[in-house]
Amino acid sequence: MxxxxxxxxxxxxxxxxxxxxxxxxxxxxxxxxxxxxxxxxxxxxxxxxxxxxxxxxxxxxxxxSPAEREVFEIMLGVSGVGPRTALAVLSVLGPDDVHRAIAQGDAKAFTAVPGIGPKGARRIVLELADKLIVPDRPAPAAAAPVEPWREQVLEALVGLGWNEKDAARGIADALAGREELGASGDVPAILRTVLAWLGAAKAGARTGAERGA
Known part of the structure; x- marks a missing residue:
């Protein structure tokens, strides 16, 4: 080498x-x-x-720097990420920003890189969550853990016709106060709960519109 x-x-x-x-x-x-x-x-x-x-x-x-090379080489281990995409990530974000985005579960940061869409960005965050560790630089205490089930539920909702923004908000709202369900990682149960919440919210919005008509 x-x-x-x-x-x-x-x-x-x-x-x-x-x-x-x-x-x-x-x-x-x-x-x-x-x-x-x-x-x-x-x-x-x-x-x-x-x-x-x-x-x-x-x-x-x-x-x-060695830090740039380290991020580049680890990025190559992500499914669907080749050397040119890994280099593009460093061109847009830099090693410190990559570490910060992974630590905070900020998939949106990676969508600023040409060629990386929302799905690819979420994959990067999920696959690198336990690989990009900065010595003597702990992740922010407020950083939320990235649940492995979230991408599956989000993809299922998008496949059913919900746009990504509404689907993501629906997951957060439907599971508010039901942390035990999210902690279980039971994708079918979580999906049913979110669909029920989205359906009720949609019906409520329709009823409100009819009353205002």
Whole structure:
């Protein structure tokens, strides 16, 4: 594994740079922020991650710090996240923001990354909840745990025709004061409860509209 490279910058492009190392020009993929700090003819040291995948040319990714490389490599373990998406996450959020979003269960933060929708963002938060741990930096005390059943219930409601915003609000309202049901993780029971609440809320709204007509 190529853990780092040190050499003179020969070229800086929009997404890549070339660094002269031992007589070879080594091309590295990097974030715009990393590339903006490079100067042709200047010396640079980059932490690197080598990615070789079946049916694809191997790529070398360069980072300004070990923290960036750590987040990149852990992101590659998420289902559906490839190296370019992982690099895009670092381009938009940075390692500290990624740690913060995971600790707080903030899936919305990842939807700011091109190519990551709400479903993919929730998957990232769920799969990285117990993997991205910052030494000597405890998660905020107010951070709520990410329940593994929530995505399943949300997807089921969206599949039944509810928009994601209303479905998410319905889950929160239907389970208010019923923490034991959420703690049980019983997806069918939770889904039935939320559907009953949403149905009652919809019927109430319709009755109110008819009375006001």
């Amino acid at each position: 190529i853990a780092s490279i040190t050499g003179q910058v020969e070229h800086v492009g929009l997404t890549t740079a070339v660094v002269a190392v031992g007589g070879f020009g080594v091309q590295v993929q990097a974030t715009p922020e990393t590339l903006s700090g490079l100067r042709i003819g200047g010396e640079v040291r980059l932490d690197t991650a080598y990615v070789a995948r079946k049916d694809e040319s191997p790529l070398l990714f360069g980072f300004r």
